[in-house]
Amino acid sequence: MRAAVLVAPGRFELQDRPLPALGDADVLIRVERCGLCGTDIHIFKGDYSADRLPLIPGHEFSGHIAARGRAVRGLGLALGQAVTADINLGCGQCFYCRKNEILNCPSMVQLGIHVDGGLAEYVRVPASHVVPIPEGTSVELGALTEPVSCIVRAVKRSRLRLGESVLILGAGPIGNLHLQVARQAGAAPIIVSEPNPGRAAWARESGADLVVEDAARLREQVLAATGGRGADLVIESVGLPALYEQAFDLVRPGGRVLAFGLAEPSAKAHYLPFQVVLKELGLQGSVAGMGDDMHEAMTLIAHKRVRLAPFVETVYPLERIAEAMQAFVGDRRINKIQIAVR
Numbered sequence: 001m002r003a004a005v006l007v008a009p010g011r012f013e014l015q016d017r018p019l020p021a022l023g024d025a026d027v028l029i030r031v032e033r034c035g036l037c038g039t040d041i042h043i044f045k046g047d048y049s050a051d052r053l054p055l056i057p058g059h060e061f062s063g064h065i066a067a068r069g070r071a072v073r074g075l076g077l078a079l080g081q082a083v084t085a086d087i088n089l090g091c092g093q094c095f096y097c098r099k100n101e102i103l104n105c106p107s108m109v110q111l112g113i114h115v116d117g118g119l120a121e122y123v124r125v126p127a128s129h130v131v132p133i134p135e136g137t138s139v140e141l142g143a144l145t146e147p148v149s150c151i152v153r154a155v156k157r158s159r160l161r162l163g164e165s166v167l168i169l170g171a172g173p174i175g176n177l178h179l180q181v182a183r184q185a186g187a188a189p190i191i192v193s194e195p196n197p198g199r200a201a202w203a204r205e206s207g208a209d210l211v212v213e214d215a216a217r218l219r220e221q222v223l224a225a226t227g228g229r230g231a232d233l234v235i236e237s238v239g240l241p242a243l244y245e246q247a248f249d250l251v252r253p254g255g256r257v258l259a260f261g262l263a264e265p266s267a268k269a270h271y272l273p274f275q276v277v278l279k280e281l282g283l284q285g286s287v288a289g290m291g292d293d294m295h296e297a298m299t300l301i302a303h304k305r306v307r308l309a310p311f312v313e314t315v316y317p318l319e320r321i322a323e324a325m326q327a328f329v330g331d332r333r334i335n336k337i338q339i340a341v342r
Helices: 038-045 145-158 173-184 197-205 215-225 243-251 273-279 292-302 316-331
Strands: 002-008 009-014 028-037 058-066 080-084 122-126 130-132 166-167 190-194 210-212 231-237 251-259 282-285 314-317 337-340
Touching: 002 316, 009 316, 028 080, 038 273, 038 316, 058 122, 058 145, 080 166, 130 292, 145 173, 145 231, 145 251, 145 282, 145 292, 166 173, 166 243, 166 314, 173 190, 173 197, 173 231, 190 215, 197 210, 210 215, 215 243, 231 243, 243 251
Parallel strands: 166 190, 166 231, 190 210, 231 251, 251 282, 314 337
Antiparallel strands: 002 009, 028 058, 028 122, 028 337, 058 080, 080 130
């Protein structure tokens, strides 16, 4: 099979690789589409998973079932069926796996991040982790199930309630998904802070109640929109220490901060424990969807509860993966890139 292999930070090679060996409980997926995301940029730059190279990245993939292991039965998985997959592989037995906190499993690995993933013609997935794509939903949209699932899980962990105000710091692709899912969860008003004019316009089109492009006026406008209190929930979706510090300044007393943006491993943000205690503030981290989050995300996609057309506008063939990654790193006008593997 053809595979895009990251052989060193910043260097892809298109290689011929053997088909993955299929275990009895595995499914082989013939990959059609694979999206690129911020985590892939970190891997590409060598900031994350550098010890796993050479690696076939790609964790936002979809395609069709090409083969099944001998023990795959009773799961309704048919040859040729359109599917995607939960990429988070834990031991299935430990304390964390039982609680669907698989990322904390001591033996956890993720497809396309720690082990070979979807930037190849085929990828092997445990049958238990396969997520069917309903009839009428394209494989292009199916490849977006993983990023949507991350937002689904974040909403759950944030304990967002009907009528609560939400401030989203950053309106890139992930911030835009936070905005869309928060609307579906009944948040109001939804305020977005985004200095990039194109992404600010995208946030308005996606239903933000207020978009603030001038950072100097953000505090003033957040207070005006929330009765002088601050937001019930502030979501940091970029990964910048300065924005994490700003989040604590703009959340209301008794409110919560959702830490979602992936900062550099050594990055530090400062907060005042005195204020956290007196204001009874909450801080919740969330990073990836898993288990039922994937199936719930697929339901939202299939029923068109999220607007995903802008995420599938830019497509590169597998042969141009290096060019695609450079474009994704350097061109902020691009919302999302998908790789057409076939």
